[in-house]
Amino acid sequence: xxxxxxxxxxxxxxxxxxxxxxxxxxxxxxxxxxxxxxxxxxxxxxxxxxxxxxxxxxxxxxxxxxxxxxxxxxxxxxxxxxxxxxxxxxxxxxxxxxxxxxxxxxxxxxxxxxxxxxxxxxxxxxxxxxxxxxxxxxxxxxxxxxxxxxxxxxxxxxxxxxxxxxxxxxxxxxxxxxxxxxxxxxxxxxxxxxxxxxxxxxxxxxxxxxxxxxxxxxxxxxxxxxxxxxxxxxxxxxxxxxxxxxxxxxxxxxxxxxxxxxxxxxxxxxxxxxxxxxxxxxxxxxxxxxxxxxxxxxxxxxxxxxxxxxxxxxxxxxxxxxxxxxxxxxxxxxxxxxxxxxxxxxxxxxxxxxxxxxxxxxxxxxxxxxxxxxxxxxxxxxxxxxxxxxxxxxxxxxxxxxxxxxxxxxxxxxxxxxxxxxxxxxxxxxxxxxxxxxxxxxxxxxxxxxxxxxxxxxxxxxxxxxxxxxxxxxxxxxxxxxxxxxx
Amino acid sequence: xxxxxxxxxxxxxxxxxxxxxxxxxxxxxxxxxxxxxxxxxxxxxxxxxxxxxxxxxxxxxxxxxxxxxxxxxxxxxxxxxxxxxxxxxxxxxxxxxxxxxxxxxxxxxxxxxxxxxxxxxxxxxxxxxxxxxxxxxxxxxxxxxxxxxxxxxxxxxxxxxxxxxxxxxxxxxxxxxxxxxxxxxxxxxxxxxxxxxxxxxxxxxxxxxxxxxxxxxxxxxxxxxxxxxxxxxxxxxxxxxxxxxxxxxxxxxxxxxxxxxxxxxxxxxxxxxxxxxxxxxxxxxxxxxxxxxxxxxxxxxxxxxxxxxxxxxxxxxxxxxxxxxxxxxxxxxxxxxxxxxxxxxxxxxxxxxxxxxxxxxxxxxxxxxxxxxxxxxxxxxxxxxxxxxxxxxxxxxxxxxxxxxxxxxxxxxxxxxxxxxxxxxxxxxxxxxxxxxxxxxxxxxxxxxxxxxxxxxxxxxxxxxxxxxxxxxxxxxxxxxxxxxxx
Numbered sequence: 013x014x015x016x017x018x019x020x021x022x023x024x025x026x027x028x029x030x031x032x033x034x035x036x037x038x039x040x041x042x043x044x045x046x047x048x049x050x051x052x053x054x055x056x057x058x059x060x061x062x063x064x065x066x067x068x069x070x071x072x073x074x075x076x077x078x079x080x081x082x083x084x085x086x087x088x089x090x091x092x093x094x095x096x097x098x099x100x101x102x103x104x105x106x107x108x109x110x111x112x113x114x115x116x117x118x119x120x121x122x123x124x125x126x127x128x129x130x131x132x133x134x135x136x137x138x139x140x141x142x143x144x145x146x147x148x149x150x151x152x153x154x155x156x157x158x159x160x161x162x163x164x165x166x167x168x169x170x171x172x173x174x175x176x177x178x179x180x181x182x183x184x185x186x187x188x189x190x191x192x193x194x195x196x197x198x199x200x201x202x203x204x205x206x207x208x209x210x211x212x213x214x215x216x217x218x219x220x221x222x223x224x225x226x227x228x229x230x231x232x233x234x235x236x237x238x239x240x241x242x243x244x245x246x247x248x249x250x251x252x253x254x255x256x257x258x259x260x261x262x263x264x265x266x267x268x269x270x271x272x273x274x275x276x277x278x279x280x281x282x283x284x285x286x287x288x289x290x291x292x293x294x295x296x297x298x299x300x301x302x303x304x305x306x307x308x309x310x311x312x313x314x315x316x317x318x319x320x321x322x323x324x325x326x327x328x329x330x331x332x333x334x335x336x337x338x339x340x341x342x343x344x345x346x347x348x349x350x351x352x353x354x355x356x357x358x359x360x361x362x363x364x365x366x367x368x369x370x371x372x373x374x375x376x377x378x379x380x381x382x383x384x385x386x387x388x389x390x391x392x393x394x395x396x397x398x399x400x401x402x403x404x405x406x407x408x409x410x411x412x413x414x415x416x417x418x419x420x421x422x423x424x425x426x427x428x429x430x431x432x433x434x435x436x437x438x439x440x441x442x443x444x445x446x447x448x449x450x451x452x453x454x455x456x457x458x459x460x461x462x463x464x465x466x467x468x469x470x471x472x473x474x475x476x477x478x479x480x481x482x483x484x485x486x487x488x489x490x491x492x493x494x495x496x497x498x499x
Numbered sequence: 500x501x502x503x504x505x506x507x508x509x510x511x512x513x514x515x516x517x518x519x520x521x522x523x524x525x526x527x528x529x530x531x532x533x534x535x536x537x538x539x540x541x542x543x544x545x546x547x548x549x550x551x552x553x554x555x556x557x558x559x560x561x562x563x564x565x566x567x568x569x570x571x572x573x574x575x576x577x578x579x580x581x582x583x584x585x586x587x588x589x590x591x592x593x594x595x596x597x598x599x600x601x602x603x604x605x606x607x608x609x610x611x612x613x614x615x616x617x618x619x620x621x622x623x624x625x626x627x628x629x630x631x632x633x634x635x636x637x638x639x640x641x642x643x644x645x646x647x648x649x650x651x652x653x654x655x656x657x658x659x660x661x662x663x664x665x666x667x668x669x670x671x672x673x674x675x676x677x678x679x680x681x682x683x684x685x686x687x688x689x690x691x692x693x694x695x696x697x698x699x700x701x702x703x704x705x706x707x708x709x710x711x712x713x714x715x716x717x718x719x720x721x722x723x724x725x726x727x728x729x730x731x732x733x734x735x736x737x738x739x740x741x742x743x744x745x746x747x748x749x750x751x752x753x754x755x756x757x758x759x760x761x762x763x764x765x766x767x768x769x770x771x772x773x774x775x776x777x778x779x780x781x782x783x784x785x786x787x788x789x790x791x792x793x794x795x796x797x798x799x800x801x802x803x804x805x806x807x808x809x810x811x812x813x814x815x816x817x818x819x820x821x822x823x824x825x826x827x828x829x830x831x832x833x834x835x836x837x838x839x840x841x842x843x844x845x846x847x848x849x850x851x852x853x854x855x856x857x858x859x860x861x862x863x864x865x866x867x868x869x870x871x872x873x874x875x876x877x878x879x880x881x882x883x884x885x886x887x888x889x890x891x892x893x894x895x896x897x898x899x900x901x902x903x904x905x906x907x908x909x910x911x912x913x914x915x916x917x918x919x920x921x922x923x924x925x926x927x928x929x930x931x932x933x934x935x936x937x938x939x940x941x942x943x944x945x946x947x948x949x950x951x952x953x954x955x956x957x958x959x960x961x962x963x964x965x966x967x968x969x970x971x972x973x974x975x976x977x978x979x980x981x982x983x984x985x986x
Contacts, residue, residue, distance in 0.1 A: 025542035028535070029516060036519060040527075041735065044716045048515070048732035051772065055512035059546060229531045245535035248528065285538065 013079070013087060016072045019063070020094060021285040026060050032244045038236045039252060050117075061109070064101040073098055086282065089470040093287045100166070103152050112145050116415050123413030132384050132402040139412060140380045143373045146417045150374070160371050163418030167294045168425060169472050173371060175485075176421045179428060180364045182487040187494075188394065191357050194345050194498050206328040207257035216325045217253050217266040223318070224304060225457045226251070226270050227277050239265040241272035241301075246284050249273045260342070264305050271304030272297055274457060278465035293473040294419070296464070298426020299433055306356055306427075307434050307493070308456070310342050313448035345498065347395040349404045357498060358395060360427060365390045366409070366420040374417060429477060431490035433464070436481045500566070500574060503559045506550070507581060508772040513547050519731045525723040526739060537604075548596070551588040560585055573769065576957040580774050587653070590639050599632050603902050610900030619871050619889040626899060627867045630860045633904045637861070647858050650905030654781045655912060656959050660858060662972075663908045666915060667851045669974040674981075675881065678844050681832050681985050693815040694744035703812045704740050704753040710805070711791060712944045713738070713757050714764050726752040728759035728788075733771050736760045747829070751792050758791030759784055761944060765952035780960040781906070783951070785913020786920055793843055793914075794921045794980065795943070797829050800935035832985065834882040836891045844985060845882055847914055852877045853896070853907040861904060916964060918977035920951070923968045 033056070037049055063069070076083070076091045083091065104112075119138040126135035150159035153166070160173040218233055226233075231249035241251045251269035255262050275291045283289040291297040308314050315322075315335060322338075323330045330338065345355045351362035369386060372378035378386055387406040388399040399405035411419050437459055438444045447455050463480045477485060520543070524536055550556070563570070563578045570578065591599075606625040613622035637646035640653075647660040705720060713720075718736035728738045738756035742749050762778045770776040778784040795801050802809075802822060809825075810817045817825065832842045838849035856873055859865035865873055874893040875886040886892035898906050924946055925931045934942050950967045964972060 021538075022542050025539045029520065029539055029543060032520065032523060033516065036523065040719065042715065042717050042719055045732060045735035048734050048771075051508075052512045052516055052732070055509050056516060058509075059513075228529065230529050232527065232529055245532060245539070247535050248532035284535075 013076055013083070016069075016076055016094065017090070017286070019069055019072065020090065020287055023060065023063060024285045024287060024289070026056065026063070028243070028245050028248075030056055030060070031242050035242050035244065035250050035252075038238075038240065039234045061101065061106075064097065065106075069094075070098055070102070086286075086288065086470060089288055090286055093469055096169070097287060100153065103154065104149065105152070108145075108148070108152065112149065112415060115141055115145060116413075119413045119415070120410075123407065123410065127403050127407040130401045130403040130407075132407060135407065135413070136380050136383075139383075142412065142415050143380060143417075146415060147374055158371075158375070160374050160418060163374075164421065165418075167416075167419050167422050169293055170474050171295070171421070171425065176367060176424075179424065179485065179487050180360075180367060183360055183424075183491070184364060184394075186491050187357060187361055190494060190498060191345065191347055191361075191395075194357065206326075208255075208260070208326060208329065210255045210257060212325050213255040213257075213262050214253075216322070217255075217262055219321065220263065220266045220318075221251070221270045221273075223451065224267065224270055224274065224308075224453045226273055230277055231273060233266070239269050241269040241276075243276045243290060246276070246279060246281065246289055249276045264309060264342075267309040268301040268305035271301035274304070274460070275300045275465050278457070278461040279468040280466040283468045283470070288469040290468055292467075292469040292471065292476060294422035295425030295429060296473050296476060298423055299429035300460070300464070302426050302430040303434060303460075307430055308448060308453075310356070311445075311448060312339055313445045315339060315342075316449045317451040343497070347397060349391065349397055349399060350408060356427075357494060360424045361394045363420050363424045365394060366411075367424075370412070370417050370420065425485065428485055428487050428490045431493040432477070432481050432483075432486060433460075434493070435489045436463075500563055500570070503556075503563055503581065504577070504773070506556055506559065507577065507774055510547065510550060511772045511774060511776070513543065513550070515730070515732050515735075517543055517547070518729050522729050522731065522737050522739075525725075525727065526721045548588065548593075551584065552593075556581075557585055557589070573773075573775065573957060576775055577773055580956055583656070584774060587640065590641065591636065592639070595632075595635070595639065599636065599902060602628055602632060603900075606900045606902070607897075610894065610897070614890050614894040617888045617890040617894075619894060622894065622900070623867050623870075626870075629899060629902050630867060630904075633902060634861055645858075645862070647861050647905060650861075651908065652905075654903075654906050654909050656780055657961050658782070658908070658912065663854060663912075666911065666972065666974050667847075667854060670847055670911075670978070671851060671881075673978050674844060674848055677981060677985060678832065678834055678848075678882075681844065695742075695747070695813060695816065697742045697744060699812050700742040700744075700749050701740075703809070704742075704749055706808065707750065707753045707805075708738070708757045708760075710938065711754065711757055711761065711795075711940045713760055717764055718760060720753070726756050728756040728763075730763045730777060733763070733766060733768070733776055736763050751796060751829075754796040755788040755792035758788035761791070761947070762787045762952050765944070765948040766955040767953040770955045770957070775956045777955055779954075779956040779958065779963060781909035782912030782916060783960050783963060785910055786916035787947070787951070789913050789917040790921055790947075794917055795935060795940075797843070798932075798935060799826055800932045802826060802829075803936045804938040830984070834884060836878065836884055836886060837895060843914075844981060847911045848881045850907050850911045852881060853898075854911075857899070857904050857907065912972065915972055915974050915977045918980040919964065919968050919970075919973060920947075921980070922976045923950075 030053070033049065033053060037046070041049060073091060073095050076087070077095065080088075115138070119135075119142060122138055123135050126132060146163060147159055150162035153162040155162040155165075156172075158173050161171075164171045164173060164176070214235075218228075221233060222228065227249075230247040231251070234250065234252050235254060236252035237254065239251070239253045241249070243249050251266075251273050253262050253265050253269065272291075275297060279289050279291075291300070312335075315338060319330075319335050319338060343355070345357050347358040347361075348354065351359070351366075354362050365387070368390065369378065369383065372386070373380065373383070384402050384406045391397050391399050391405065409420075411417075437456065440459060441447055441455065444456075464476065467476065471479060474484065477483075517540070520536065520540060524533070528536060560578060560582050563574070564582065567575075602625070606622075606629060609625055610622050613619060633650060634646055637649035640649040642649040642652075643659075645660050648658075651658045651660065651663070701722075705715075708720060709715065714736075717734040718738070721737065721739050722741060723739035724741065726738070726740045728736070730736050738753075738760050740749050740752050740756065759778075762784060766776050766778075778787070799822075802825060806817075806822050806825060830842070832844050834845040834848075835841065838846070838853075841849050852874065855877065856865065856870065859873070860867065860870070871889050871893045878884050878886050878892065896907075898904075924943065927946060928934055928942065931943075951963065954963065958966060961971065964970075
């Protein structure tokens with residue numbers, strides 16, 4: 013067990029070094045430094061991969077498994093997690109991994125150009141290969157019901173296509189109905205006139221993070237092309253944001269990435285330097301970012317607390333705006349073309365469309381050549397919008413170019429789980445609205461830490477949700493949250 | 500040879516990753532991230548060390564050496580360099596390396612506290628161990644004449660204590676005489692009154708770097724506690740600076756670190772991802788930083804070119820100052836206590852003192868207990884100053900706490916070489932003053948690239964100097980440079 017922990021700790025260090033390299037690439041790297049950085053990634057990945065598939069590691073895991081019940085809860089979880097990583101790494105033949113990563117490297121720039129030039133045809137051959145290889149990947153990884161389950165499991169342990177389908181079946185009609193009821197354009201326009209001073213945006217974003225409890229002694233906030241959050245260690249959590257002088261999106265990006273970071277910053281110190289010292293799955297992680305961004309961050313009590321400081325920071329934009337009007341702006345409903353700009357009502361329909369299409373691609377019922385038409389048809393049906401170009405349609409997301417099939421559903425899992433978890437919190441804190449309105453975010457953070465954050469990856473995602481909320485993932489909570497908010 | 504190159508390339512990548520980790524630690528790391536980062540360093544160092552002492556690597560080197568003359572100049576140099584690295588890594592037993600690095604980790608915080616509290620006695624026992632281990636290190640590494648040679652060679656291949664002694668013997672009296680002649684206080688005070696706006700300092704430092712040809716597409720400038728320059732790859736050269744609102748030191752730090760960076764940015768692309776793709780030694784490197792900082796950067800033609808833009812950036816400070824008075828300020832002579840603040844006339848006496856003391860410590864003729872007295876006595880003798888406290892005396896530099904005996908002389912080697920190389924340039928460009936005054940730094944950079952930069956570590960330092968200047972290191976050039984400038 014001691015040897016296993018040592019190996020785990022070294023792998024942990026190396027993954028954190030990779031995270032630093034990635035963060036630096038997004039935030040700091042000089043424009044012409046990319047090729048060399050890619051080389052450095054390849055070298056580091058090779059070293060990590062050889063360690064991760066080392067048969068000696070497999071033997072240590074087997075021996076530890078044999079000791080089974082004599083292990084502590086944490087050691088048991090460590091062994092389970094390392095078994096999962098080891099199997100995932102060893103089930104894929106090395107040639108396959110190399111071929112897949114070569115394909116990804118080729119596909120990314122082609123996708124970038126295709127999106128820029130609205131030229132799906134140039135991307136189609138690579139996407140066809142990507143589908144075939146993802147299908148093959150599923151076969152290598154193994155599954156019980158459908159190939160797609162193997163891919164889903166990479167991001168959300170134990171999740172199946174059947175379960176995702178059930179969730180979307182529960183969401184599809186109610187969401188369409190609510191959108192129709194609320195009507196497009198609800199909340200009006202967020203054109204706030206005067207441009208925002210970027211330095212002031214940065215200052216306000218830092219304040220917001222501090223308010224919700226981001227620890228700047230164990231993390232930092234910087235600028236990048238796209239906001240993200242990454243962990244370089246338990247004491248080094250980095251979030252980024254982007255600042256558009258025409259928009260207040262930076263506020264919700266800060267809360268979103270801050271939510272991810274709070275999870276990581278509050279993992280128990282007893283898990284440090286183990287693969288358990290991180291959020292357990294993409295879905296659970298997204299539940300935390302969405303909780304802070306949407307459920308708390310777009311709520312009336314939150315802005316009862318924060319609106320005066322927002323006004324002080326941006327008097328030209330908000331000095332004469334009533335709080336109620338601001339609430340309408342930040343909760344507008346505008347079914348549109350772009351997933352990442354979607355409001356809370358329509359967001360999951362964007363994900364649903366992608367889920368339907370990628371499962372169809374993988375089971376062969378949809379050909380890549382027919383993908384744009386299928387995409388556009390569903391956008392018309394589900395969201396009532398006409399897709400004017402593939403650039404703003406099927407080419408908008410990086411995920412497929414990246415070979416990440418099975419990733420999209422975790423966004424919806426996150427949204428559903430956020431409402432379910434928040435419901436549990438509200439039972440614990442009946443004065444939750446006052447808690448927020450008083451800015452007592454420590455109380456919320458403390459509960460989330462006890463229930464979720466501190467456990468890192470000790471419990472599998474479904475088990476964690478069961479412990480926190482007393483039931484399996486249930487889309488009703490999310491629907492009820494939306495109804496209460498929008499109807 | 501192909502296998503050797505692959506191994507060399509991987510090691511190169513890993514060293515660049517370590518450089519990123521180090522840069523990030525100085526520039527970005529959250530305050531509480533240090534302990535984890537130390538762990539990550541240890542893991543990475545272990546991986547690199549095991550690769551560097553791998554007997555398979557030794558065999559590849561031996562095989563390549565056997566092929567000898569059939570190799571290209573670059574391959575020969577690569578083999579020579581890898582042999583040097585391999586021997587340096589394998590000659591030290593692993594237990595010794597671990598013990599030494601543990602001692603260093605212990606000594607550094609003790610030195611920091613000792614310096615803060617003016618308490619040499621608390622640092623003395625660790626320094627005593629450090630001396631003993633450095634002596635042992637020299638024995639492991641091997642030497643022909645004196646143990647100190649082995650340590651010198653780590654930083655400046657082929658340099659010997661005897662040669663350093665000759666240089667200092669040539670400098671000692673002329674420098675003392677010149678200082679006496681010029682008189683302390685020459686040039687007067689650099690108290691420029693109005694504090695500098697830091698953002699304006701940063702902008703000006705960026706401008707200066709751009710002026711001398713630093714390529715911002717392959718590098719960046721940031722802030723840190725102490726200015727430094729580091730390479731994360733041939734296309735990723737990073738310099739840092741610090742900005743004190745009371746001082747113009749940032750100008751010379753920018754030129755100094757910029758000089759280091761120009762060297763690295765102009766190494767031939769054919770050397771990329773080999774251990775040859777970097778400046779050949781600390782001394783030659785320092786010759787380039789000093790050339791840009793002092794010989795060019797503190798010259799009258801340089802400020803004929805730059806003074807108007809300096810005035811534009813800082814009108815409150817320099818708007819009414821004559822160029823001649825500015826030149827006096829930046830070339831003031833003030834023999835003092837602190838090496839890093841020393842002027843061009845007294846700087847090398849600071850180094851001389853450290854060289855005399857560290858050789859005496861290593862050959863046993865000086866005991867650590869007697870070091871402060873010996874230090875203070877020499878400062879009185881050589882620089883005419885009374886050392887008021889060990890904090891501003893023997894405890895001022897990090898080098899000994901870091902176990903870096905033999906490092907100091909490379910500063911003086913750099914100063915001497917800078918003047919000798921500049922002399923060669925002046926023979927090539929008789930209009931060198933006009934070249935500088937017109938800001939035609941590309942011409943200078945091109946010559947330096949051809950003569951020095953492009954070769955990376957292909958030629959050993961003494962051979963490089965011989966190729967560029969036609970002779971061995973000769974202190975006369977530096978003395979003549981000082982005479983012409985200050986007398």
